[in-house]
Amino acid sequence: MSKKPVRVAVTGAAGQIGYAILFRIASGEMLGKDQPVVLSLLEVPMEKAQQALQGVIMELQDCAFPLLVGIEAHSDPLTAFKDVDYALLIGSRPRGPGMERAELLAVNAEIFTAQGKALDKVASRNVKVLVVGNPANTNAYIAMKSAPSLPRKNFTAMLRLDHNRALSQIAAKTGKAVADIEKMTVWGNHSPTMYADYRFATIKGESVKTMINDEVWNKDTFLPTVGKRGAAIIAARGVSSAASAANAAIDHMRDWALGTNGKWVTMGIPSDGQYGIPKDTMFGFAVTCEGGEYKLVEGLEVDAFSQERINVTLKELQDEQAGVAHLL
Numbered sequence: 001m002s003k004k005p006v007r008v009a010v011t012g013a014a015g016q017i018g019y020a021i022l023f024r025i026a027s028g029e030m031l032g033k034d035q036p037v038v039l040s041l042l043e044v045p046m047e048k049a050q051q052a053l054q055g056v057i058m059e060l061q062d063c064a065f066p067l068l069v070g071i072e073a074h075s076d077p078l079t080a081f082k083d084v085d086y087a088l089l090i091g092s093r094p095r096g097p098g099m100e101r102a103e104l105l106a107v108n109a110e111i112f113t114a115q116g117k118a119l120d121k122v123a124s125r126n127v128k129v130l131v132v133g134n135p136a137n138t139n140a141y142i143a144m145k146s147a148p149s150l151p152r153k154n155f156t157a158m159l160r161l162d163h164n165r166a167l168s169q170i171a172a173k174t175g176k177a178v179a180d181i182e183k184m185t186v187w188g189n190h191s192p193t194m195y196a197d198y199r200f201a202t203i204k205g206e207s208v209k210t211m212i213n214d215e216v217w218n219k220d221t222f223l224p225t226v227g228k229r230g231a232a233i234i235a236a237r238g239v240s241s242a243a244s245a246a247n248a249a250i251d252h253m254r255d256w257a258l259g260t261n262g263k264w265v266t267m268g269i270p271s272d273g274q275y276g277i278p279k280d281t282m283f284g285f286a287v288t289c290e291g292g293e294y295k296l297v298e299g300l301e302v303d304a305f306s307q308e309r310i311n312v313t314l315k316e317l318q319d320e321q322a323g324v325a326h327l328l
């Protein structure tokens, strides 16, 4: 018997990442090749954006995806999020020239407060929310705080792009296959302060740290390369990463929904106080997923260098949270 369709909301659906992700969701790459989906697409209520959205919808129709059983265009989160099972919050304002970080936080805080409230009112009580729009961790924190009737654990932020970037740098350094790397993780904020940590990583059972054995490379090459990859892509392409961001969002949601078979992945999740990260902080942690739930990997040793890195990324997140506290 075929499965009941699920409702998937995507915001910023006419943007770059939207264009790179919708076709993959509709083809079953996110939720499985046996899972029919209804796409509920949200864009700003401006004529240009709504018109562009109609163009994307025409293209989705023209793909005749067997799993795509409905497409809706919306300009109001209250209708877009009605009964949704999955919500990918991608649309947000990028930083403009001369714009201070605090201003960006304030503009986006409004978007994510409204969207959190709308999810709270109308989404499925089991909705799985992934925030991609930057600053992703703090936007996810805002949405979670604006949706008090939904479980906190339903809200997550995207650290998977950093995780995937780290995997690919390690593969290049060791000359091994990406697919063979296990137990990689990224701690903290989706920003240059993130701490990509390969101390526990293995390749076919062998320690990656021992294989690389180069602390200077870790500190001076690996961490800056992963941390500043977003800026490097903007410098090269003139616009920010879109296909790789869409790919990471697919990976995040697929693993959360369908499980990781014991493999570690990185998700930004609300802390319950583990590793000294204050409760509710939306922080990148190693997790495994099973049965539609993520589970934090506990008991990892935090050495002095790691603690220092974790403190830096935590401080940044706490400053961001303090910057929006008056809006919540």
Ligand SMILES: NC(=O)C1=CN([C@@H]2O[C@H](COP(=O)(O)OP(=O)(O)OC[C@H]3O[C@@H](n4cnc5c(N)ncnc54)[C@H](O)[C@@H]3O)[C@@H](O)[C@H]2O)C=CC1
Binding pocket: 011, 012, 013, 014, 015, 016, 017, 018, 042, 043, 044, 049, 090, 091, 092, 093, 094, 111, 131, 132, 133, 134, 135, 136, 158, 159, 161, 162, 190, 240, 241, 242, 245
């Ligand atoms: N977490 C991560 O790893 C990454 C996050 N990003 C972030 O993702 C976001 C989207 O990136 P792009 O698609 O490249 O940007 P884009 O500018 O191409 O598209 C954003 C779309 O969102 C729409 N939008 C803005 N406010 C909205 C609202 N309140 N409701 C619904 N739609 C809204 C805009 O009209 C636009 O079509 C940016 O904030 C970017 O910085 C990008 C790459 C990686």
Ligand SMILES: O=C([O-])CC(=O)C(=O)O
Binding pocket: 134, 161, 229, 230, 231, 233, 240, 241
């Ligand atoms: O850096 C940016 O603006 C886009 C982004 O989040 C990334 O590529 O990691």
